[in-house]
Amino acid sequence: EPIHHELKIAYEPLTSMIRAQDKISIETTDVHCDSYSFYLHAGMKVEEKETSIGWVFSVENSVPGNPHVQKILIQKKPGENCQENIFFKLSYSGLLLQQTDSKVLGGFVFSSADYFYPVQINPKGRVTFKMEVSLPEPWESLSQGKREKVQLAKGRRVVRWDSKLPSEDIFLIGNHFHVYKEMYREIALYAFLLQGEPNLANKYIQTAKYYIDFYSQLLGSYPYSKFALVENPEQIGFGMPSFTLMGSRIIRFPFILHSSFPHE
Numbered sequence: 001e002p003i004h005h006e007l008k009i010a011y012e013p014l015t016s017m018i019r020a021q022d023k024i025s026i027e028t029t030d031v032h033c034d035s036y037s038f039y040l041h042a043g044m045k046v047e048e049k050e051t052s053i054g055w056v057f058s059v060e061n062s063v064p065g066n067p068h069v070q071k072i073l074i075q076k077k078p079g080e081n082c083q084e085n086i087f088f089k090l091s092y093s094g095l096l097l098q099q100t101d102s103k104v105l106g107g108f109v110f111s112s113a114d115y116f117y118p119v120q121i122n123p124k125g126r127v128t129f130k131m132e133v134s135l136p137e138p139w140e141s142l143s144q145g146k147r148e149k150v151q152l153a154k155g156r157r158v159v160r161w162d163s164k165l166p167s168e169d170i171f172l173i174g175n176h177f178h179v180y181k182e183m184y185r186e187i188a189l190y191a192f193l194l195q196g197e198p199n200l201a202n203k204y205i206q207t208a209k210y211y212i213d214f215y216s217q218l219l220g221s222y223p224y225s226k227f228a229l230v231e232n233p234e235q236i237g238f239g240m241p242s243f244t245l246m247g248s249r250i251i252r253f254p255f256i257l258h259s260s261f262p263h264e
Helices: 199-217 252-258
Strands: 002-010 017-027 036-043 043-049 055-060 070-078 084-093 109-110 127-136 140-142 145-155 156-167 174-175 178-184 187-193 226-232 237-240 243-247
Touching: 002 174, 043 055, 043 070, 055 084, 070 084, 127 140, 127 174, 140 156, 145 187, 174 226, 178 199, 187 199, 199 226, 199 252
Parallel strands: 002 127, 187 226, 226 243
Antiparallel strands: 002 017, 017 084, 036 070, 043 084, 055 070, 109 174, 127 156, 140 174, 145 156, 178 187, 237 243
């Protein structure tokens, strides 16, 4: 079964400081229930930790061959029975620097490669998650899943992302987005643009409707609660679960609507 994360993240784009809490729930199996290992960014200071009864939480600050991470180990105490479900919680903070040039261009793109959350050391591992993200205005966040609980308070925007379908990764993207939304067949269609361009947003949202219907006839019903076009200052094209990240110049070429966009 996928491991479930319940994350609360406050990120400061100007200083690169992150403060986070995570509750990780694991459905154990008879085959393997003695220990679980995770990697976390080496710059994160683990400040609080809590585990299920009968389990021990430890942190190894030095990982041979990988100086950029620290290892979190959850181990069952000797003689304890294997519980059907276990959890552990931790709070941590530190500097989380963008690894590419996109931060210089005004935004950030984080994934498991940045270890901003505890990443299970298991190539077959999958995750589901809820992630509450707090950013200073006018910053907007984006991730997989359903966009919930948008609220403004004390100069900060708080958004929760609920991803119920298993994924290989958790993404966290932020920029000064203008957000456009339209519902279609109970799917939320979005355009996250770096400028206020309702006409461009509408073109992509209407085209998304067409291709959701087109591919659903070929492959089966669209499985996610949303699909979002997300503008990125770098000229790239990536397809993630429930959104695509595409370059600023790329999305303004008219032919992209019926070539790269449906491909992603």
